[in-house]
Structure formats: C-alpha cells, structure tokens
Amino acid sequence: MKVCLDIQPAIAQRAGVGRYVKGLAERLGRFAGGDELSLFYFDFQRRGVGFETPGARHRAVRWLPGRIAQQAWKRFGAPPYDWFAGRADLYHFPNFIRPPLSRGRSVVTIHDLSFVRFPEAAEPRNLAYLTARIGETVRRADAIIADCETIAEEIVERFGVSRDRVFAVPLGLEETMTRAGEAEIAELRRRFGLERPYLLMVGTIEPRKNIPFMVEVFERLTDFDGDLVLAGGLGWRTEAILARLARSPRAERIRRLDYVAERDLPALYSGAAAYVFPSLYEGFGFTPLEAMACGTPVVASPHGSLREVLGGGADLVEDFDADAWAARVRQALDDTARRAALVAAGYARAAAFRWDDTARETWEVYRKAASA
Numbered sequence: 001m002k003v004c005l006d007i008q009p010a011i012a013q014r015a016g017v018g019r020y021v022k023g024l025a026e027r028l029g030r031f032a033g034g035d036e037l038s039l040f041y042f043d044f045q046r047r048g049v050g051f052e053t054p055g056a057r058h059r060a061v062r063w064l065p066g067r068i069a070q071q072a073w074k075r076f077g078a079p080p081y082d083w084f085a086g087r088a089d090l091y092h093f094p095n096f097i098r099p100p101l102s103r104g105r106s107v108v109t110i111h112d113l114s115f116v117r118f119p120e121a122a123e124p125r126n127l128a129y130l131t132a133r134i135g136e137t138v139r140r141a142d143a144i145i146a147d148c149e150t151i152a153e154e155i156v157e158r159f160g161v162s163r164d165r166v167f168a169v170p171l172g173l174e175e176t177m178t179r180a181g182e183a184e185i186a187e188l189r190r191r192f193g194l195e196r197p198y199l200l201m202v203g204t205i206e207p208r209k210n211i212p213f214m215v216e217v218f219e220r221l222t223d224f225d226g227d228l229v230l231a232g233g234l235g236w237r238t239e240a241i242l243a244r245l246a247r248s249p250r251a252e253r254i255r256r257l258d259y260v261a262e263r264d265l266p267a268l269y270s271g272a273a274a275y276v277f278p279s280l281y282e283g284f285g286f287t288p289l290e291a292m293a294c295g296t297p298v299v300a301s302p303h304g305s306l307r308e309v310l311g312g313g314a315d316l317v318e319d320f321d322a323d324a325w326a327a328r329v330r331q332a333l334d335d336t337a338r339r340a341a342l343v344a345a346g347y348a349r350a351a352a353f354r355w356d357d358t359a360r361e362t363w364e365v366y367r368k369a370a371s372a
Helices: 010-013 017-031 065-077 081-085 124-140 149-159 184-190 211-220 239-245 264-273 287-291 306-311 322-334 338-351 355-371
Strands: 002-008 034-044 055-061 092-093 105-109 142-147 166-168 199-203 227-231 254-258 274-277 297-301
Touching: 002 017, 002 081, 002 227, 010 034, 017 092, 017 105, 017 355, 034 065, 034 081, 034 297, 055 105, 081 092, 081 199, 081 264, 092 254, 092 355, 105 124, 124 149, 142 338, 142 355, 149 166, 149 287, 166 355, 184 264, 184 355, 199 211, 199 264, 199 287, 211 227, 254 264, 264 287, 287 297, 287 338, 297 322, 306 338
Parallel strands: 002 034, 002 092, 034 055, 092 105, 105 142, 142 166, 199 227, 199 274, 227 254, 274 297
Antiparallel strands: none
C-alpha cells in the first residue's frame, strides 16, 4: 500500500495542527512495515521540511505556491490533489478538510468541532471555509481520525457518521518535554526577563482560550506576588482580549511573550508556579498536558476533550466562577500536600501519551480504511 501524508500544516504552522503533523510525520515511517510512505507539501520558497522523517520519502511542488492551489480547491473544487502529490492508494489529510481527489482512498483528521460549538470564537474566513466544506469531507472520507474519544463521539453525533468510520487516536508528547534542570530554568527566566514567580498559560491569543477570565482570576490572587505570563502568538478577534489586558488593575504584572519556540517550552513550563488553563473548549489540549509532563501543577477547565485527556492529572474546575478558580489556584500554590499530589498525578498521566503510539495507531486506521 502506498500512503501519502499531507504535511503542509507542519510547514506553514508552528502551533496546533502544525505540531500534530510534525510529531506524526517524524515517526510514521517507523511503522510502515511493507507499505510505502510519502510526505507531500508545497515548497515554493524552497525552505525544506526542517525536521527528520525516517522511513518516508518527500515529494514537493516548488513551482507553485500552495496558497494558489488551496484557493483553487476552495473556489472550483479542482484540480485534484493527486495531480500534485502523485499516485497513492490512500491519502491522509490532517487538517480538517479533504481536497478533491481523482483516485485513492482518504483519511481526514478532524481535531475538534469548535467552529460548530463556538462559531463566535472562530476566525471568520476559516469559519466560512470549514462550514462550507466539512459536510462534503465527512461524506467522502473513508475514515475520520479524532484526537480523542470525546471528539469522535461529537463527530458521530453532529454529522450522523457511522461510528465504525471514526477512530480516536490520541496525540503524543515529545520525548524532550520533561522537567528542565535548574540551570535551564534560570537561563530562560533571565532571557525572558521573568524575575518574579509566575502563573503560566500557553496558547494562541484567541477567544476560545478564555483569556479575559484568566485575567479576572489573576486579579483575585492579590496575595500572589508574581506575574501572569501569556505565551502565544496573536490569533484572531484579539481586540477585546488585548483591551482587557490593558485595563486590568494588575496590568503591570501581566506579561505577554508572543510565540515561544518549542525548544524553550520545557524550561518555561518547569519554571511556572502553576499552569492555569480555563479554555472554553479543546480538541486535545497539548499545553496543559505538556505542563504536567514538566512537573508543574495544572488547574484547568474540563471542557471539550480536557476531562478525558487530562484525567486525574489536573485539578479540573467545572464552572467559570473566578473566586472558585482563584481558590483552587491558591491551593495548588500553597497547599504542599495538594501540590505534590497534582505534580505526581500529572507526571503519571502525561506518561501515557507518546507519538510512537499515535503513529502506530494511525497506520492501523490506514489499513482498515484501505480494506473497507
């Protein structure tokens, strides 16, 4: 069997879906067995992949910008993806939407239904695109991968898909996502100017992350003599969020670091006094799980996938009551026994998520889709 994985998101994005595709592409070739794996992407600027992909061959189009092909797929439903990617028995599209194909079976990863559940929090153009194309994708894909059972069930319920076409394949954590040493933590704090203790939240600045509520919680923690650190690039619909940060009475204690490179994340997580994550909805929840892997106590919402993924490794707070959240964060900071229990439970839970497992289970989906 010849399999083609679309790795464009790993070329174009540094967070979210891009991290998923990179983690998968780096390991997928190890589990191909007698099958063949090709990785396809548009590389008009000739930058290359930038990461290792053992057991896979690359196929790149360098004479056409990928955005032109994507616009043609959106507007005209043509030309077929396989004209660019070459012949394969099965194509895996890891970013929600199946482009047009003239041959071969297809697997699509749908990471979440946030654009259905919270359309007001979505980027408008992406919302319009997903809304217009997701129905066709669900109908035509031979198999659908979700990041966890919770999202798989949502897909079945929302679109009426047969459950035997939807597969939950949890994501993994990088082997480097472990607690950093004290010297590494100190060097990162010096480099980023983090002189005081800090609460941390990592993620793109966008409405679904519920950052204004995070600020409200921080404002109640007047006994915490430290900072709130928000690490993540600017996303969409940010005006109200940035305005809320600016008018906070503790604005001078709120630090926004923008995007932080993956190599710096272990030290950033490890140096935090606690990780706080009041997201409205997640399809998986990379960042709180990574904080747990780095030995940082996590206080999070249980919404979307988070109850399933974080399990008992985090303190999950049901409602968005700022006083209740402040009390639970304060407990994670000051109650020695509770803090130790959260750290131990976080380590144990995070250890269950490995990219090798993701890659192995993804190949199992390919083989089922090819033989269906």
